[in-house]
Amino acid sequence: MHAHDSITRSLIIHQLFVSSIVSPALLAVFDTQPSQKTFRTKRTLAKKQRQNRPLPHWVRLRTDNKIKWNAKRRHWRRTKLGL
Secondary structure: OOHHHHHHHHHHHHHHHHHOOOOHHHHHHHOOOOOOOOHHHHHHHHHHHHHOOOOOHHHHHHOOOOOOOOOOOOOOOOOOOOO
């Protein structure tokens, strides 16, 4: 893929998102993650998925409500993993 193709692709994605023709869920088609992942990548994604959960309720009880949420929570759209 050439640099021109990636610029054109990002402009198309931006235009689709701004014009709201396509729902955000359909924009996942333009994601760079390959459908055939290596086992190493899949294992990393599984670990990140396990880490990305809310704080257990018993932690709030044990710490007397000093820890209220998971500070390392990640949103799939805002923060990318960079794999």
